[in-house]
Amino acid sequence: MRTFDPSSPQEPGDTRHVRSWYGLDGEIVVENELWHLVRVGKVTLNHPPVVNTFIRAGLPRSERLRLSYLHEYGHFQTLPLALLHAAVLLGRGLGKRRSPGSWIGWLVALLVAHEAVWELASEGYVAISEGPTYRRTYRSNPNPFLPVFWISMAAPSSGLTWLLARGRGKGVGSNDPSGRRPPT
Numbered sequence: 475m476r477t478f479d480p481s482s483p484q485e486p487g488d489t490r491h492v493r494s495w496y497g498l499d500g501e502i503v504v505e506n507e508l509w510h511l512v513r514v515g516k517v518t519l520n521h522p523p524v525v526n527t528f529i530r531a532g533l534p535r536s537e538r539l540r541l542s543y544l545h546e547y548g549h550f551q552t553l554p555l556a557l558l559h560a561a562v563l564l565g566r567g568l569g570k571r572r573s574p575g576s577w578i579g580w581l582v583a584l585l586v587a588h589e590a591v592w593e594l595a596s597e598g599y600v601a602i603s604e605g606p607t608y609r610r611t612y613r614s615n616p617n618p619f620l621p622v623f624w625i626s627m628a629a630p631s632s633g634l635t636w637l638l639a640r641g642r643g644k645g646v647g648s649n650d651p652s653g654r655r656p657p658t
Contacts, residue, residue, distance in 0.1 A: 487503060490502045509521070587634035
């Protein structure tokens, strides 16, 4: 099985068989602007292309499809980073004393941070894979959502990750709702 070839022509609904750099085999289908499908073994994830819808707005259809397939492939390629990020945050946060409401807040913050990191990593993969072509594509088809994407993903990925990983003081990563610091 070959790795993904972004230069090959794509049509909506084409199934792309992919292999990541670490050997994970899967399939990617960009059906249209409403649904994407990613499959690994018997696990299938149908999902709306929220990120691709905004950051590919205004691009010619062929570019939109190509970059959307590459973005989904970026999720395959960056899965180890996403899993490591989640494992670190889970390791720092599990086993702490929290109220039920604090647990819900911690879990929501963890999910938002994780999603932001993975989306940023996936689109970063697209930008690095495309090199200067990525910048040229968006210079010739300006999209105000692109800088909004980079900023809105960088802020929660760095900010929430920092809060969750530090795990002290008052806030999302805290094990002490009073905000008191533990003795050092």
